[in-house]
């Protein structure tokens with residue numbers, strides 16, 4: 229068995245059935261081995277960035293390891309954005325690239341790039357294989373590393389000669405990274421019981437630890453009001469009365485108000501990202517903090533925790549749940565206060581019943597949320613539409629919401645939807661894109677056609693880079709700069725070129741039929757939704773400001789309303 | 794670009810043991826830089842596939858933050874902060 233065959237063999241042994249890749253010179257031995265291999269489905273995307281983002285979507289939706297493969301040089305550099313995306317959101321990923329032959333490294337050979345050097349900051353770990361005998365152990369170690377503790381991408385760069393060298397098919401010793409145990413919760417529990425206004429603050433770490441069930445049991449037992457980060461949306465389940473929604477820059481007024489007023493923040497699997505906290509000095513100014521995370525480096529990174537609990541989230545949350553079921557918290561006044569805020573300061577979208585009214589993002593997303601089944605997966609791109617999804621779509625599970633949180637990668641949604649569809653061919657997967665983002669990986673329509681994937685694509689087309697336009701309007705005296713996309717291509721004609729049927733809507737009374745039509749269609753379908761160019765995402769906190777300085781939508785005058793209509 | 798002249802930054806001494814893999818040192822230096830510290834002295838020794846590195850650093854951020862980021866690196870076996878040698882120094 230040569231190195232390339234060994235890699236496929238390792239995939240088999242680890243039940244990795246789907247990989248996303250693109251061939252080329254130095255990775256050719258692996259593609260040659262694929263010809264004989266029937267156990268690994270290789271998905272050919274049309275750009276390596278999309279291979280990495282599809283592997284990310286596959287991993288997020290399923291909780292399994294995502295795998296992407298590319299050749300040396302431009303293949304590897306094209307992967308970088310997708311791998312950085314996975315790194316910032318702690319997605320388990322294995323990246324395999326071919327490299328020029330060992331003896332050619334450092335000679336500026338054709339398609340040589342220093343992949344190891346240029347990717348150091350975007351991987352959990354990386355290897356340059358310099359000895360074929362080491363390959364089996366590296367493969368085992370890499371897969372264990374990518375999926376354990378705080379997950380992340382692990383990159384293996386393999387010179388072509390090593391892919392062709394015979395390796396001993398010895399069963400390598402299983403590599404495992406020790407998981408931290410469950411720390412003592414006594415001090416934190418006492419602090420929690422003492423608090424009069426405790427608030428649960430959860431992030432993407434909950435589903436990364438596969439701790440969704442334990443989290444919900446804990447949230448119910450504590451009955452604490454809760455807020456979520458962008459990646460924590462769905463942690464509490466759909467329509468949970470304790471859930472105040474997303475906090476932060478585009479968070480709900482209720483969530484940000486509760487953070488401001490709470491006397492204890494109970495942080496679970498969140499890293500106090502600046503989009504969530506706003507200016508740190510003004511964040512939760514009256515609160516003590518209990519910070520629970522599997523990654524020691526996240527605890528007290530930005531704000532010193534009063535009690536830090538590092539370990540496996542499942543074990544820690546179960547320990548709290550046992551205690552709280554025995555003796556519940558008494559926080560009735562605070563709970564009622566938060567309910568009032570929830571009623572008056574949740575995400576509002578005037579459900580415009582006027583049938584001829586133009587469509588707005590929030591109104592469209594609310595209808596989408598009502599019409600789709602609970603297990604629908606929504607893969608977003610980046611911009612205003614992403615925030616409207618976060619605000620107005622009710623997710624029942626965090627794995628149903630695929631969004632590029634840390635890196636904010638335009639072009640994420642379509643390949644991520646492809647990956648998610650491969651992870652569960654029976655689920656409805658919808659890419660909600662902006663017209664700008666859609667064009668960043670539009671070539672993936674070819675992948676959808678090739679594999680006959682029933683991915684639904686919704687483009688909320690405001691004819692501009694809406695999120696940038698909004699910030700230019702609000703924070704740069706409305707000096708619009710390079711945001712116009714009024715020369716967009718004909719999206720429906722594009723879809724047609726890939727045998728994908730499409731539909732265009734522009735009025736409120738067309739929303740339901742539009743959504744129902746694409747959902748009812750057995751294959752892929754594109755819904756082109758024209759929305760107003762001027763619509764903004766509200767509320768908003770100015771970058772660098774405190775969350776309590778959040779700005780609400782200025783009340784529109786009747787004249788303005790008519791103008792928009 | 795002119796190098797920044799920093800006047801009075803706290804200084805620290807760390808020792809770090811890590812596997813002598815490809816790009817080991819670059820990985821270490823990359824983390825030090827991105828987490829906001831400057832290396833003012835470095836001494837290293839390679840024995841039996843291990844690198845022992847002594848670093849003198851300066852930076853205004855809490856050193857504990859850098860230490861925990863370095864400890865997170867897969868190839869790092871341990872990081873020790875020399876409390877005695879670490880102090881606020883004036884340049």
Ligand SMILES: Cc1ncc(C[n+]2csc(CCOP(=O)(O)OP(=O)(O)O)c2C)c(N)n1
Pocket residue numbers: 609610611612613614636637638639661662663664665666688690692693694695696
């Ligand atoms: C790859 C990439 N380039 C640039 C940006 C900066 N950016 C953030 S949002 C945005 C506009 C997105 O426009 P569109 O996809 O049309 O969505 P909209 O905001 O209009 O809903 C831009 C350019 C980014 N996040 N990612």
